[in-house]
Amino acid sequence: MKPYLVLGCDRSASRALADLCRTGYVLPDEVEYRTLPCSGSLDVLYILRAFEQGFERVLVLSCNDDACRSLDGSRRAAQRSARARTLLSEVGVNPRCVSFRQISPTMAADLCIWLDEFVQPLPAEAEPEKAE
Amino acid sequence: MNELVAVIGTGYDADCAAQALRSHGFRVERIVQGPSAPFQLSTLEGYVGSFALRGFCDGSLTALSVGAVVVATGNERVPLTALKKLPQHARIVSTKQLASQLTKPASITERASRQRQHIALTIDLMTPASREATREVIDLAGQLRDKCKCEVSVLYRELQVDTDWLEKRVRDLRAAGVAFHRLQAAMPEPDAEGITIRHADGQLRADLLGVAQPVRPRRDHPALAEALGIRVGEDGYLQPFNVHLYHFGGTARKGVYLVGRCHLDTDDSGVRQDAELVASQLAVLLTVNGTQPEAVLAWVDRAKCIRCLTCIRTCPHSAVELADAEGVTAAHVLEAACFGCGMCIANCPVQAISMRGQAVPAWLQEAAP
Numbered sequence: 001m002k003p004y005l006v007l008g009c010d011r012s013a014s015r016a017l018a019d020l021c022r023t024g025y026v027l028p029d030e031v032e033y034r035t036l037p038c039s040g041s042l043d044v045l046y047i048l049r050a051f052e053q054g055f056e057r058v059l060v061l062s063c064n065d066d067a068c069r070s071l072d073g074s075r076r077a078a079q080r081s082a083r084a085r086t087l088l089s090e091v092g093v094n095p096r097c098v099s100f101r102q103i104s105p106t107m108a109a110d111l112c113i114w115l116d117e118f119v120q121p122l123p124a125e126a127e128p129e130k131a132e
Numbered sequence: 133m134n135e136l137v138a139v140i141g142t143g144y145d146a147d148c149a150a151q152a153l154r155s156h157g158f159r160v161e162r163i164v165q166g167p168s169a170p171f172q173l174s175t176l177e178g179y180v181g182s183f184a185l186r187g188f189c190d191g192s193l194t195a196l197s198v199g200a201v202v203v204a205t206g207n208e209r210v211p212l213t214a215l216k217k218l219p220q221h222a223r224i225v226s227t228k229q230l231a232s233q234l235t236k237p238a239s240i241t242e243r244a245s246r247q248r249q250h251i252a253l254t255i256d257l258m259t260p261a262s263r264e265a266t267r268e269v270i271d272l273a274g275q276l277r278d279k280c281k282c283e284v285s286v287l288y289r290e291l292q293v294d295t296d297w298l299e300k301r302v303r304d305l306r307a308a309g310v311a312f313h314r315l316q317a318a319m320p321e322p323d324a325e326g327i328t329i330r331h332a333d334g335q336l337r338a339d340l341l342g343v344a345q346p347v348r349p350r351r352d353h354p355a356l357a358e359a360l361g362i363r364v365g366e367d368g369y370l371q372p373f374n375v376h377l378y379h380f381g382g383t384a385r386k387g388v389y390l391v392g393r394c395h396l397d398t399d400d401s402g403v404r405q406d407a408e409l410v411a412s413q414l415a416v417l418l419t420v421n422g423t424q425p426e427a428v429l430a431w432v433d434r435a436k437c438i439r440c441l442t443c444i445r446t447c448p449h450s451a452v453e454l455a456d457a458e459g460v461t462a463a464h465v466l467e468a469a470c471f472g473c474g475m476c477i478a479n480c481p482v483q484a485i486s487m488r489g490q491a492v493p494a495w496l497q498e499a500a501p
Contacts, residue, residue, distance in 0.1 A: 034493060037428055040448075041474025041487075049496055066372055070448040070473040071363060071384050080478075 002032040003056040004119060007046070008103075009039040009077075011069055013061035015105035020112055028119050039063065040073025047084040047098060058084075059099045059118050061111075067104060074102060096122055134199035135418060138163050138185055140173070140356070141205035145392030148404050149204040152411035158418075161198065165205060165352060176201060176360045179451070179469035180387025181418060199418050201360065202410060203370060203381075204391040205353070207264075209345040215258050218343065221322035227253060227265075227272050227342045234275055251276055252329055252338035254315065255288040258346065265344035266292050267399035270301055272342065273310050285311040285336055287329060297401070311336075350394070361385055361450040371395035380409040384448045386469050389414065428472035428489040430465045436484035437462035443476035443485060452476060 008014050014035050017027075027033060032055075036042055039062035047058050060081045062074040078100055085095035101114055136159045139150050150160045163171055163185070171194075173187040185196040212218060212226050230251075253276075255261055255269045266288075273284045286305075291312070293299045306312060313331035320341055321328045327341050349368035357364045362383045365372040370390050371383065381390030389410045392403040432443070434457070443452045443463050449471050455464035463484075465476075477485045 036474070037487070037490065038471075038473030038475060041478045043478045046496065053496075069384065070471065070475055071372065072448060073473060073475060076475070076478070 001054050002030050003054075004028075004031045004059070005050050005055040005057070006031055006033045006059045006061065006115070006118070007036055007039075007042060008033060008061040009063050009073070010035050010037050012063040012067070012103050012105050013111070016103055016108045016111045019105070019108040023108070025112060028115065030119060031115065038068070038070045038073040039077035040068065040070050042077045042080050044080050044084050044087065047081070048087065051088070051093065051097070057097045057099070057118065057122065059101065059114070061101055061103050064102045064104050078102075094122060134181060134183075134197060135159060136161055136198045137414065138183075138196065138198040138201045140165055140201065140203045141394070143204075143206050144400060145204040145206040145394065145403050145407075148407040149202050149391040149410065152404075152407040153202065153414065156411045156415045158411070158414065161196065163196075165356065171196075173356070173359050176388070179466045181468060183387060200387040200389065200414055202389045202391055202414075203356070203360070203394055204407070205350055205356065205370075205394045207347045207369075207393040208350050210259075210348055212343055212345060215343075215346075217319060218258060219319065219322055221327075223322050223327050223339070224320065224341045224343060227268055227344045230340075230342045231268075231272050231275070234272075234279065250283040250285070250326075250336075250338045251340045251342060252285045252287055252320075252327070252336065253342040253344070255286065255344050256290060256346075257287075257315065257320075257343050260346075261288065261290040261292055262347045262397050263292055263294075263399045263402065264347055264393065264397070267298065267401075269342075269344050270298060270305070273305055274301065274308075277305065277308055277310055283309075285313060285338065287313050287315045287331055289315050295401070347393070347397075353394070360388055362388055365395075369395050380413055381406060382413070385450045386471070387417065425467040426470060426472040426489075428474075428487055429467055429470050430472065430474065430476050430485050431488045432463045432465055433484045433486070434460050434462040436482050438482050438484070439463070440481060442479050442481060446479045447476055448473070 008017065042060060050058050060077055062077040065074055068074045081098055081100035085098045088097060089095040103111060137153050138161045139146050140163045142164055150162060153160050171187050171189050173185060175186045177184045177186060181199050183198050183201060185198055187194065253269045253273055255266050269286060273286050276282055276284050293302050313333055316330050316332060318330040327338050329336055329338060353368060353370055354364050357370060362385055363372055364370060381395055383390060391407045391410050396402065396406060439461060449469055451466050451469035452463050453466065454461060474487055477487060
């Protein structure tokens with residue numbers, strides 16, 4: 001089971017990844033990449049079930065604002081990622097486990113940097129200061 | 133396959149669209165918009181290749197069956213009287229008025245040589261520059277210089293010369309003696325003798341000022357967009373600023389296209405180019421590929437559907453409708469219109485919609501209830 005899951009929009013992230021792979025880039029072994037037909041189709045349950053099944057981190061890649069063929073898809077994905085983070089923090093999971101980024105098909109170089117960052121260990125969540 | 137294409141609009145944009153479509157072998161039905169038009173468009177039903185344009189004709193509801201719809205309504209020019217800060221003076225006229233006077237060559241030459249020694253033209257005096265106004269002013273400056281032999285100055289805040297033709301034309305005009313000055317915030321000051329205009333290099337004194345009328349989106353765009361099931365952008369034009377669709381007039385609804393200045397800031401040559409692009413897109417869509425559905429499609433389980441209409445409201449492509457079959461009323465996905473984006477699936481409250489043609493990952497399948 002790979003620990004990291006990337007959910008990318010077919011019209012932006014997948015094209016950027018394809019561009020990146022043409023340059024010889026190989027997706028890290030610990031990353032599973034799944035294509036979404038549109039990031040608007042992302043459901044909160046989709047993210048939560050990924051954690052149920054053992055994924056440790058999820059990265060959602062959506063089109064830039066106003067660049068979505070389905071008009072509101074990227075905005076919906078942003079809202080649902082935020083909702084998933086809220087739900088995870090309510091059950092005691094570090095909300096930073098869910099990341100959301102916006103990308104265009106020409107941002108292969110940025111994607112490379114983001115994927116490198118994504119597989120780095122997550123910084124520990126700061127504990128709230130205890131009142132004396 | 134219905135190869136009749138409805139072109140909505142009048143004027144140059146619609147003419148270009150109709151001409152380009154005819155050159156690709158389509159039959160064209162022109163539809164005029166406006167309160168006094170014979171056909172009042174109400175709704176657009178169906179899907180690409182089999183649209184039904186419904187509307188009122190002579191008071192009765194009629195339907196026109198078309199394969200695709202092309203909107204070429206153009207934009208509006210703001211009259212100078214609507215520009216409140218602009219001084220109203222006989223020496224300040226619109227560039228259109230000046231251009232119409234050029235159609236009387238004998239009189240204008242005579243008058244220009246005697247009276248109008250110096251004519252100033254502004255591209256974007258009070259509003260952001262548009263390509264249409266830029267092209268209009270550059271053309272007019274050339275005509276005034278060549279035909280009337282007057283001294284011409286062009287004033288601008290932003291000079292959009294982003295095509296080879298326009299760049300060469302501006303260079304030629306400079307070489308021919310037309311002065312180009314960047315405008316400053318101050319308004320022109322007309323008096324009995326002439327007009328004083330301040331610019332970045334100083335000030336000039338002109339006998340006549342030609343102001344290009346600003347452009348704005350048509351006011352009937354929201355009603356038209358609602359009837360066609362497409363969206364109006366925040367700036368009032370018929371397309372949200374969208375980098376994927378911007379280069380040709382595609383909309384989120386398959387088979388509905390936009391041509392010209394109803395969605396683009398462009399000049400006449402840009403309109404012709406846009407019309408040709410849309411006609412070739414339609415030629416592929418309606419004739420070569422037909423209306424083959426996408427590989428991945430949404431599918432509604434009629435037994436689960438609770439008819440809440442959520443999918444119909446959220447579908448950005450107008451691909452879902454209510455349909456009766458075997459005594460059951462339920463949501464139905466029009467395969468030819470569906471892009472397979474999956475947005476209805478994520479929004480369906482009873483999980484009655486699923487994706488056909490796409491493998492569900494094993495880890496998601498196992499966890500599904």
